[in-house]
Amino acid sequence: MEQQKTFVEDIERTLYDIRNEDHSVYKTERGLTEEIIRDISRQKKDPAWMLDFRLQSLEKYYRIPLPVWGPDISELNMDDIVTYVRPGGKMAGNWQEVPEEIKATFDRLGIPEAERTSLSGVGAQYDSEVVYHRVQKELSDQGVIYTDFETAVHEYEDIVKEYFMKLVPPKDHKFAALHGAVWSGGSFVYVPEGVHVDIPLQSYFRLNAAGAGQFEHTLIICEKNSSLHFIEGCSAPRYNVTNLHAGCVELYVKEGARLRYSTIENWSRNMMNLNTKRALVEKDGLIEWVSGSFGSHVSCLYPSSILHGENARCEFTGVTFASRGQDLDTGATVVMLAPNTSANINTRTISKSGGAATYRSAVKVTPGAKGAKCLVNCESLLLDEKSRSDTLPVMDIETDDVEIGHEAKIGRISDEAIFYLTSRGIAEEEAQAMIVRGFVEPVAKALPLEYAVEMNNLINLELVGSMG
Amino acid sequence: MTETLLEIHDLHAGAAGREILKGIDLTIQKGEVHVILGPNGSGKSTLMNVIMGHPGYQVTEGSLTFEGKDITALKTFERARAGIFLSFQTPEEIPGITVENMLRTARQAITGKRERIFGFRKELKEMMEELQIDPSYSERYLNVGFSGGEKKRNEILQLLMLRPKLALLDETDSGLDVDAVQIVSRGVSKFHNGDNACLIITHNARILDKLKVDRVHVLKQGRIVEEGGPELVDQINRDGFGHIKETTE
Numbered sequence: 148m149e150q151q152k153t154f155v156e157d158i159e160r161t162l163y164d165i166r167n168e169d170h171s172v173y174k175t176e177r178g179l180t181e182e183i184i185r186d187i188s189r190q191k192k193d194p195a196w197m198l199d200f201r202l203q204s205l206e207k208y209y210r211i212p213l214p215v216w217g218p219d220i221s222e223l224n225m226d227d228i229v230t231y232v233r234p235g236g237k238m239a240g241n242w243q244e245v246p247e248e249i250k251a252t253f254d255r256l257g258i259p260e261a262e263r264t265s266l267s268g269v270g271a272q273y274d275s276e277v278v279y280h281r282v283q284k285e286l287s288d289q290g291v292i293y294t295d296f297e298t299a300v301h302e303y304e305d306i307v308k309e310y311f312m313k314l315v316p317p318k319d320h321k322f323a324a325l326h327g328a329v330w331s332g333g334s335f336v337y338v339p340e341g342v343h344v345d346i347p348l349q350s351y352f353r354l355n356a357a358g359a360g361q362f363e364h365t366l367i368i369c370e371k372n373s374s375l376h377f378i379e380g381c382s383a384p385r386y387n388v389t390n391l392h393a394g395c396v397e398l399y400v401k402e403g404a405r406l407r408y409s410t411i412e413n414w415s416r417n418m419m420n421l422n423t424k425r426a427l428v429e430k431d432g433l434i435e436w437v438s439g440s441f442g443s444h445v446s447c448l449y450p451s452s453i454l455h456g457e458n459a460r461c462e463f464t465g466v467t468f469a470s471r472g473q474d475l476d477t478g479a480t481v482v483m484l485a486p487n488t489s490a491n492i493n494t495r496t497i498s499k500s501g502g503a504a505t506y507r508s509a510v511k512v513t514p515g516a517k518g519a520k521c522l523v524n525c526e527s528l529l530l531d532e533k534s535r536s537d538t539l540p541v542m543d544i545e546t547d548d549v550e551i552g553h554e555a556k557i558g559r560i561s562d563e564a565i566f567y568l569t570s571r572g573i574a575e576e577e578a579q580a581m582i583v584r585g586f587v588e589p590v591a592k593a594l595p596l597e598y599a600v601e602m603n604n605l606i607n608l609e610l611v612g613s614m615g
Numbered sequence: 616m617t618e619t620l621l622e623i624h625d626l627h628a629g630a631a632g633r634e635i636l637k638g639i640d641l642t643i644q645k646g647e648v649h650v651i652l653g654p655n656g657s658g659k660s661t662l663m664n665v666i667m668g669h670p671g672y673q674v675t676e677g678s679l680t681f682e683g684k685d686i687t688a689l690k691t692f693e694r695a696r697a698g699i700f701l702s703f704q705t706p707e708e709i710p711g712i713t714v715e716n717m718l719r720t721a722r723q724a725i726t727g728k729r730e731r732i733f734g735f736r737k738e739l740k741e742m743m744e745e746l747q748i749d750p751s752y753s754e755r756y757l758n759v760g761f762s763g764g765e766k767k768r769n770e771i772l773q774l775l776m777l778r779p780k781l782a783l784l785d786e787t788d789s790g791l792d793v794d795a796v797q798i799v800s801r802g803v804s805k806f807h808n809g810d811n812a813c814l815i816i817t818h819n820a821r822i823l824d825k826l827k828v829d830r831v832h833v834l835k836q837g838r839i840v841e842e843g844g845p846e847l848v849d850q851i852n853r854d855g856f857g858h859i860k861e862t863t864e
Contacts, residue, residue: 562671566667571695571724571777572695572721573695581720584711584712588711
């Protein structure tokens with residue numbers, strides 16, 4: 148019965164850590180030069196406007212300084228990051244055609260199995276390129292588009308041109324500029340007016356090559372009165388060199404549409420996760436973010452919701468778990484621009500074994516947002532003395548006619564609670580894991596089932612040292 | 616034939632460098648009910664906590680033997696798995712963990728066997744009915760928002776579901792009204808049989824109504840100062856602790 152470890156200094160990540168030989172067919176030189184950008188663009192057969200876009204972004208990247216707030220990212224040396232790594236083989240529409248080794252990796256992570264059982268479309272990205280993409284025929288018959296981003300640039304060029312990096316312009320910050328210059332892979336989803344995609348679509352991002360960057364672009368457009376649940380999963384094996392993830396997610400939620408965007412991020416502990424996610428929500432639209440941050444060395448992640456139309460709503464649910472060697476700075480941003488908009492932010496952060504977790508949020512209520520409602524609830528749990536937890540909720544309210552609620556709590560696991568559970572025969576680590584699971588439970592409820600299971604497994608990995 | 620369940624030998628224990636228990640000797644046989652009486656601050660709860668292995672207390676001398684095995688160095692969960700159970704005087708509130716989830720996890724930890732959800736749920740429901748606990752409480756978080764009486768009944772529910780060999784009941788009857796004491800008392804007598812034993816701290820003789828008390832120990836300033844049969848309970852209820860002299864070595 149007793150197979151739990153007594154103390155877990157660093158977790159077993161065997162499942163995520165299996166790394167494959169680097170069989171990529173093409174790699175750029177290290178560092179970032181105009182020549183590299185032209186190279187990437189040529190490889191991708193970009194249209195001319197896209198090459199221009201990349202080069203302009205590169206200019207901005209050179210000019211914009213690193214952010215002066217948030218976690219320390221000085222150890223990131225862009226010259227050491229290989230920006231573009233293309234795996235062997237072509238993109239497949241059939242799982243059997245995916246190269247064996249890559250297939251085995253995704254098999255281990257349960258990706259095709261999830262497709263068979265609970266998803267209506269799946270995309271899988273390995274390093275810089277999408278290796279597999281598939282969507283159910285009923286959906287494509289209704290006009291739903293779900294494809295890798297390179298295909299979208301060629302086949303749906305007008306739509307891409309209209310929306311691509313309009314919500315997150317390269318001038319936004321250094322990593323947005325970098326993304327604009329070197330983006331590769333990602334997903335494009337278009338849901339036509341009135342279409343409801345009842346079963347979730349999922350993209351899984353896997354970074355295998357050492358010292359590489361992943362810069363996938365996700366663009367989702369939900370037309371009027373449509374609905375979609377999109378799930379994004381990420382992982383990478385551990386290397387001793389720094390990897391960089393600077394993806395970009397742009398979500399357009401049109402009038403009366405609903406979009407749920409779920410992420411469980413479990414990058415390895417050498418990853419700098421500097422991702423930018425933003426949603427523009429029109430009248431009566433709803434964006435629901437579900438965000439689980441478990442991996443990476445450093446994360447800066449604050450999905451933002453721009454509530455542009457009347458009655459536009461945002462629901463944000465997040466769990467962050469920082470352990471040894473991790474500095475996870477996560478939260479949310481909401482900008483309320485129209486009357487009767489509402490936002491509900493609900494987060495749980497946990498820090499353990501010297502990990503640092505910061506909750507950071509910014510809510511801006513503009514003068515136009517009469518009757519706006521905003522509720523922020525952020526709770527933190529510290530598992531030991533060595534760890535750190537900070538809460539930085541910023542609110543900028545420019546109208547009187549507004550309802551704002553804010554609740555922040557930082558707590559510890561009480562020794563008496565552990566004694567109570569262990570006196571019932573439950574081992575200490577399991578007791579702690581139960582309390583942590585209980586702490587995140589209100590948030591875990593929002594997750595799709597298989598992700599709730601994965602999250603529980605991750606908590607068990609962290610605290611008990613074994614999978615469920 | 617008697618079989619020794621718990622043997623406490625010359626137990627000295629304390630917290631934060633202060634000795635609270637100053638040489639306790641106590642032997643409990645299977646099938647017995649023992650009662651500990653004593654004024655406030657005499658070390659009754661400390662004794663319970665030390666038997667359960669509370670990490671806040673240190674044993675400085677002496678030993679605890681359970682079913683012939685020295686458990687002095689065992690951790691709390693190992694003692695629980697060996698068959699010791701503590702009904703807390705003030706049970707902890709633990710948000711996020713339901714009564715059912717905790718009990719099923721605990722049962723599996725103790726027996727080492729997987730519990731089937733439906734069988735377990737049925738058994739739990741029956742026990743809850745017996746203790747007049749609203750069935751919806753199985754889905755509630757452990758003791759969160761429970762009244763004092765509900766917490767105590769929840770302790771007895773756990774006792775009945777986990778079926779330990781030795782039940783330590785720390786003032787399980789305190790703060791309860793007459794009816795609630797009846798329910799708790801019925802629960803304890805339902806639990807008790809020839810294969811297990813109870814060690815009870817009480818200020819209220821009524822919880823003992825349905826039990827046959829074998830031995831009574833009076834604790835004062837960390838020592839057992841008097842021992843006797845069930846008649847001692849009535850005597851102390853009548854006369855208080857004043858007449859009992861502190862023993863000196």
